[in-house]
Amino acid sequence: MLTWLLNLTYLCLIAALSPYLLWAAFTKGKYREGFTQKFLGRVPSRHEDSPQHLWLHAVSVGEVNLLAPLIAELQKQHADTTFHITTTTKAGFDLALTKYADHTVSYAPLDFSWAVDQAYRRIQPDAVLLVELEMWPNLIRFANRHGAKIAVVNGRLSEKSHRGYRKLSWLVRPLLKRLDWIGAQDQSYALRFCELGADVDRVQVTGSIKFDGITPDRNNPQTNQFRELAGLRPGDLVWLAGSTQNGEEPTILQAYQSARQQLPNLKLLLVPRHPHRFDEVAQLLEVSRETFARRSQLSVPASHETSILLVDSVGELSAWWGLADIAFVGGSLGNRGGQNMIEPAAYGAAVAVGPNTWNFKDVVERLRSAEALTVVEDAQSLASFVVKAATDEGWRHNQGARARDVVLAQQGATERTVQGLMPLLERPTIVKFRTAA
16 A cells, blocks of 8 residues: 555656656656666666675765775775666766676666565665655565665764654655664764664664765876876866856855965866756856866866866766865855865865764864864855965965865774675575565
8 A cells, every 4th residue: 555655646746747747858858868767767687697786775975985885895894796776866866877887787766665675576685774864755665575675874963854754754755673783983874764664682882984986196197197187287276166056156256266366376176966957057157257067078188277177077076175285165155064174174175064963063163173164154255265275375275285184083984894794695585586475
């Protein structure tokens, strides 16, 4: 009964949202790809010669990047393990295809029972690992029906999500009871999982994998390649504004123009969060009368006269952060809750964020307690931060060094996660293809 109630609910939601979905498909290219994988579960099938096969589900770009250290550690423990990676967004899918070319990549099935059931039959996973938390009822419920273990890795449960799930406790509690293991990023998240119904003995605090797999080496090959491509010279000061979202770029541009009056050698690297906004941001720069270039159009190094580089690419931000003397992490001036500030901190940049960073509350608290993070409110305070970081070299280096120390001190979550998963992965599950009720 619950299965068909869920199907009906999903169909009603899609019908209600169909005008927006059609508009987004035609104007932004969203939701077009992977129809049969999403709606019918017709994903690539498991290779018969794989002794252990894991289904890793990562929603978008951030979660896809998170998989790299996890896959490496899992392969260290089980060299013959194969992986099927699913994502929800096009940006995540495109990045996964590039980043994990040696593994199987597809779109995740929508949570309709027929799509999820078909995906399980084709993937035949021995275990399903959900990155951070994807509370899709059929995806979780059907794991046991197909003889697969299911776990959450790098689990995160914000206060807002916690409040929302509490209102649906009749549905959420049984789902959490079905999870074989939850690796939570910190104690507060672990407590929230338990309060919602997860078994206490199946929840473990592992730390955040986001601190792992990050190199503090600014001279890594890809960063060096980008330095040359951007046309940067030794005397340039580089301010990178990364993962910016709608409404933030005008504030950043205003702050840049103000700061550059005092800092003629200041270069701005601007990296919007979502690919469908690249052209929109380019139009903003065109009317600003600033000399700018688009990374996608650079076949030779940019002219040194270029003051702004629009990085309109996917999956490269990690290496671009290695060029930043000064960093601003987007999604934090509006209501998006902030984006990942760990990477610029690891490189030792002077990092600033806006006031709204609840998605990374624990990271922000660690950095702020170490005096390794600056919070800005608007274009004026952002420009003041940039000028201070640029003109006070000692302050900039000290803040960056403290930020790097915070990141390095938190590493090790990947190893703890894999150790926690070991009981689930010691031997493949035998039972497969149980008929869904």
